[in-house]
Amino acid sequence: MTYRTDYHIHTTFSDGKSPATDYIGPALSAGLSEIGFSEHLSLFREKQEWCMNPSNVTSYIEYISSLKEQFPDIKIKTGLEIDYIPGGEKELDLFLADLDLDYRIGSVHYFGDKTVDLNPDFYYGKDFNTLFEDYFDIVMAAASSGLFDIIGHCDLIRIFGHKPDFDPEDLYRNLARIFKENDVVFELNTNGRNRPLADFYPDRRFLHIFAEEKVPVCINSDAHLPARVGQYFDEAYGLLTAAGFTETATFTKRQRRMIRF
Ligand SMILES: [Zn+2]
Ligand SMILES: [Zn+2]
Secondary structure, eight states, X not given: OOOOEEOOBOOTTTTOSXXXXXXHHHHHHTTOSEEEEEEEEOSSOSSOTTSBOGGGHHHXXXXXXXXXXXXXXXXXXXXXXXXXXXXOHHHHHHHHTXXXXXXXEEEOOEETTEESSSOGGGGTTXXXXXXXXXXXXXXXXXXXXXXXXXXXXXXXXXXXXXXXXXXXXXXXXXXHHHHHHTTOEEEEEGGGGGSTTOSOBSOGGGHHHHHHTTOOXXXXXXXXXXXXXXXXXXXXXXXXXXXXXXXXXXXXXXXXXXXXX
């Protein structure tokens, strides 16, 4: 049996639909050996219904830690999915410094003061070619910040099915090199399949580039519902194998260990 992990799961601490304990049974049924919770955290925006209040982060971490003993049949990891906002690095670094986390996922949901994934109206009247390149620049800045272990859905800008007119292969190559240089993991995020894009992040045509550049990978569902834990993982592992990957990243207290699958 393959050793499988799913490190990107949301519960009612942020915008997930169920408490953490509801995810354990489905994770075991999906054949997972480890799951990690990764609530949304953002320090720089007001009124975010989809984010955890930063003042709750300590109780969140303590609660997830308590589950580690309560459910010995599966390894449980404590993570956060943190919004990367250019210019906010120092404040974020200070906030995160003392948190007892197994890993940090850094994600770019914000482009300026708007989110790219909540409303398709964001894209109206914008030049998608420019937007696509600019989004990659922010993701590369996130990877270079030194704040994160994993970069979430690195081409989330594809969420509503828009495509650049140009061949983006060089952008993916640059992105992969920056990830490697900064020793960050990219995720094959299967949740794009449930969005208008109807496919994984990143674009499957370029997975081989990440393999060639030797960027470590993990497969994540980004589940907001228990039924979606480990969703589409057979296909995702198949894609990784075809692209040349043989192992995925696991984390304990922010120390990475690669495991063959
Ligand atoms: Zn996200
Ligand atoms: Zn997420």
